[in-house]
């Protein structure tokens with residue numbers, strides 16, 4: 001009996017160690033050591049604005065207008081479920097020449113998901129974007145910037161570079177208003193910066209404040225000598241966006 005108990009305890013310890021490695025290990029590698037993830041581009045006078053969690057039926061079109069008015073292109077990390085609910089908005093983002101990123105299907109925290117479900121979150125997010133827009137996303141960003149090993153590996157397998165960020169103007173606890181967001185981004189911007197913004201999600205006020213912040217943010221970044229570019233330019237990505245039809249051949 002004692003032997004059995006020891007075996008059970010031993011197996012539980014191994015399982016726990018495995019689970020911790022699967023989540024915290026992936027976190028330590030990506031967040032702490034920065035292994036296999038991109039937080040910034042090469043040190044050139046360029047900044048990439050990235051918008052997570054959309055498309056949002058109300059604010060994404062306004063953000064597209066603000067970007068068009070400023071003559072700037074950005075990158076949108078879309079949630080598959082949002083894309084399915086607002087496919088026309090997702091298409092408008094792609095049609096305006098912005099880069100597309102996969103932000104999973106349902107925005108679940110990856111630490112709560114076993115490997116099969118994690119792979120499905122990555123694959124279904126990519127498929128929803130490809131189905132709606134005709135473009136397969138080239139970039140992957142996990143919800144809250146937190147990987148597990150399954151999602152980490154799967155993103156690379158399906159040709160999506162893992163992207164985090166180097167500048168984030170939004171407060172985690174207290175919502176930032178538009179003037180503060182613009183000021184923080186302009187002050188903290190650096191050569192090759194990747195800025196994390198939200199066109200949906202975050203605090204209730206975040207998409208609206210983000211939209212309102214854009215003209216000042218973009219003008220301030222340009223005053224500092226930065227070009228506003230999508231990720232493919234920031235990262236010198238030599239490949240054109242992949243079409244799903246071509247990927248299937």
Ligand SMILES: [Zn+2]
Pocket residue numbers: 052053103107142143144201
């Ligand atoms: Zn998110």
